[in-house]
Amino acid sequence: MQAEKLTPGSKIYQLFKHDRVIIEGKEERFIITIQKEKTDPSPNSGPRAECG
Numbered sequence: 001m002q003a004e005k006l007t008p009g010s011k012i013y014q015l016f017k018h019d020r021v022i023i024e025g026k027e028e029r030f031i032i033t034i035q036k037e038k039t040d041p042s043p044n045s046g047p048r049a050e051c052g
Helices: 012-017
Strands: 004-006 018-025 030-032
Touching: 004 012
Parallel strands: 004 018
Antiparallel strands: 018 030
């Protein structure tokens, strides 16, 4: 499987279109593997859920 190459300035939502991406900067290189999971649709989960 070939990884998509992006830059450090790429928007994060672009990562979600792929299973694996390579982020190449001037001095560093990152390989990121993305695994999609189904979420629980309850109102107590997600980015705006209150923490305990």
